Amino acid sequence: MKKDTTDMWKIIHIPDKLPIPPNQQPTVNVLASVIDPKHANTLIRRLNQIAPLKNVCHVKRIQKKHLEGGKTQLSVILCLASEDNSLLNSLPQDVQELSDSYQLSPFVTKVCKYAATSKEEWEEQCKLWPTSYHPPTYNIDGITGFSEEDSLSILSFMKVAIELAKSGDGLIVNAAVIVDPSVQQIITNGCDQIFSWHAPMNTTCIRNDCIEQSTHLDSHQSNGVASTVTEVLPNASPSEPESLSCAVSCLNPWKWSEQQSDTANSYYWHPLRHAAIVAIESSADRDRRLFPDLGDAEEKSFETSQSSHVVAMVKRQKTSVANAEKKEADPPDMPSNSVPERPYLCTGCDIYLVWEPCIMCAMALVHQRIRRIFYAFPNPNNGALGSLHRLQGEKSLNHHYAVFRICVPEEALDIAGNRKSC
Amino acid sequence: MDSHVEEGCSSETLTFMELAIEQAKDALNSLEVPVGCVIAEDGKVIASGRNRTTETRNATRHAEMEAIDALLEQWQKSGLSVSEVAEKFSACSLYVTCEPCIMCAAALSILGIKEVYYGCANDKFGGCGSILSLHSSSSKLPDSGNIAQRKDFKCTGGIMALEAVSLLRRFYEQGNPNAPKPHRPLVQQATDN
DSSP states (O other): OOHHHHTTOEEEEEOSSOOOOGGGOOEEEEEEEEEOGGGHHHHHHHHHHHSOOTTOTTBOSEEEEEOGGGOEEEEEEEEEOOTTOOOGGGSOHHHHHHHHHTTOOOEEEEEESSOOSSHHHHHHHHHHSOBOOOOOOOSSTBTTBOOHHHHHHHHHHHHHHHHHHTOSSSOOOOEEEEEETTTTEEEEEEEOOSSOBOOTTOOTTOOSOHHHHHTOOOSSOTTOSOOOTTSOOTTOOTTSTTHHHHTOGGGOGGGGGGSOOOTTOOSBOOTTOOHHHHHHHHHHHHHHHHOGGGOSOOOOOTTOOOTHHHHHHHHHHHHHTTTOSSOOOOOTTSOOOOOOSOOOTTTTOEEEEEEOOOHHHHHHHHHTTOOEEEEEEOOTTTOTBTTSOBGGGOTTSSOOOEEEEEEOOGGGGOSOTTSOOO | OOOOOSSSOOHHHHHHHHHHHHHHHHHHHTTSOOOEEEEEETTEEEEEEEOOHHHHTOTTOOHHHHHHHHHHHHHHHTTOOHHHHHHHHTTEEEEEEEOOBHHHHHHHHHHTOSEEEEEEOOTTTBTBTTSOBTTOTTSSOOOOTTSOOOOOOEEEOOTTHHHHHHHHHHHHHTTOTTOOOOOOOOGGGTOOO
């Protein structure tokens, strides 16, 4: 990997909420007053009792301003102001009494309504009134930045995905690479298979190696052609500017029905076989192949709550996995379990997608418990991870992944200039 | 057939939903999350499916996906073209015991299914109104000329919801023996690169 090219590849976290400019954060009004510093402790203690700052715990009670001549001035928040801004008559009685007895002069001022989610937001908040800021303590690596080493490996996996995406005959499709980051290895991959699909249920021979996969012979079909998943797309006309994006299923999932049918019927097609779905299926096949003795159900319900708790557990387990040949701690109601370590779906795994997934694929990745998603190009009309939807921010879901975009230089797809810029 | 099913469902609707419940029971007997469905065309059931996520270790193998795959295979084996398949889907009704999740609702829209009848709502994952409304595009439709028109489908919930819920409840009450037990594989066994 050449250093000079990877320097251009930036990794950006796509947050759960639509980012708002730090200086446009919502505010609420409070009543505050300048106080005599020697009363500060008493006043704050008393105010915290009679007028606690409910729902705005991130707001500090006291503000210290540096005045000219080295002097400082202290102000405290007396209480939240009523909605209608009608000043002093809105002081609760005990606050009013306190205010009177210390001869305070209440005024209305603004504080930020929500706790800061980034340092930038926090700095902006403090211009209004000081707040506290607790950087998020995520269990997911990378949200607060990647090490040089991690970045390089992330970029190299994305490059594998991009190569897969252009492994067809001049057509670009979406491609997915599932990686176990704990061992830096590709578990499986998949490409869009809307218009070329191996026979149904014939999914036993998927290999780990992406090159092998992409030139994978179709053993089940009689057409005898090296049926790379990307080669057949009826009616693709390279002269049309949108022809490239046409082949990426997630960019327009409804497009399938407009394709002319190939009457030769030499291939199967399936409108839902987007790259992520294909890769998930392939990883499940791999799971069954590696752990054939699963026998009874291990999977728990789709409603069981786990999310970050599991990620933490997985991390702990990773460290002890070497000497834990066999888990002794089967749940009491589980009959003897002879199977050693096996994965729960894709817990702990990352997926690399060339294009931001559509909502179907994004939800499939929630179901399969993917830990981090990296995509290179946004999907402005149908993307579910920041463009049209922001599924990573849906609180009701039982699993949440972290989403990153890797800004890839123009030439990465290097099929002429008819692809829109990222 | 554009009769609205609100208070009293048509007997056909109930019949189909009962078949979906049967599918869900089959799932329960296999220790799968009990959700089942049937797809009907011209008053006849042409496919059925039930949750198979445990067996396949593929958490996307919901009842709807199973039934859809069965149909696609069946239609292609009988030589239908892409446009014929699209037309067929637009004449199909899905009866499913639980509101389709976001993934399945999106899939049903992609296929252009005509209508969906479901049992209980899916408060955490529902894609037909509970969390997102993927059956109706009016809310979020980017204006773009050359994009194939996304398809809405009619959606009616609450059909035999109590039966659907009681199956789910039984599943969780029987003490899910498959409690979350996250394992990590020794991946070296599997990868040779």
